Each structure stands twice: as structure tokens, then as C-alpha cells.
Amino acid sequence: MVSRTRLKSLLTGVALYAIAAAMVGYFGTNAYTGKYGLNARQELDQEIIALTSELQRLKQERAAGEQRVSLLRSDRVDPDMLDERVRYQLDYAHPADLVRMLPAK
Known part of the structure; x- marks a missing residue:
């Protein structure tokens, strides 16, 4: 016992x-x-760095777009920007421009 x-x-x-x-x-x-463990924290830190750099790039791209739009406002039109947009939309070329014709696919 x-x-x-x-x-x-x-x-x-x-x-x-x-x-x-x-x-x-x-x-x-x-x-x-785990989901909130040390490895996950490192991966989240790397993702934060990548997304921060992408956000910075997108902010710069947006600022450049806003700058181009501001040049086309009706109160003051930039002649160079207007000329560029007209040539692009109407497929016009200046007589001094060099135009290269590509074969149709």
C-alpha cells in the first residue's frame, strides 16, 4: 500500500x-x-516600411498630377501644356517635329 x-x-x-x-x-x-508573435512583428515592420515608401511615391505622383491639372485651369492656361494636350488628343504634329510612322500590327 x-x-x-x-x-x-x-x-x-x-x-x-x-x-x-x-x-x-x-x-x-x-x-x-503566433499571429502576434516575434516573427509576425518583424513581418509587420517590413510591411510598414514597404507601404510607407509606396505612400510617399503615391503622394509625389499625386502632387505631380495636381501640378499638371493646375496648369490647365481656365483662369490661366499654360500655352505649352495646352499645346501638348491638343497634339496628344487630336494627333497633330508641329511642322518642325520629327514623326516616325510605325507599321500597324
């Missing part, structure tokens, strides 16, 4: 330690590889 209770208490202690070790291992693994 004494050996059974001693064995039972020993196995209970080992089981508790094993369960505790498994829980620590589970939470430790999730802290490193």
Missing part, C-alpha cells in the same frame, strides 16, 4: 510538471511564431 501511494504521488508530480512544461512550451511557441 505504501508503495502505491508513493508511486501515485510521484506520478502525480511528474504529470503536473509535464503539463506545466507543455503549457510553457505551447505559449512559448505561440509567442515566437
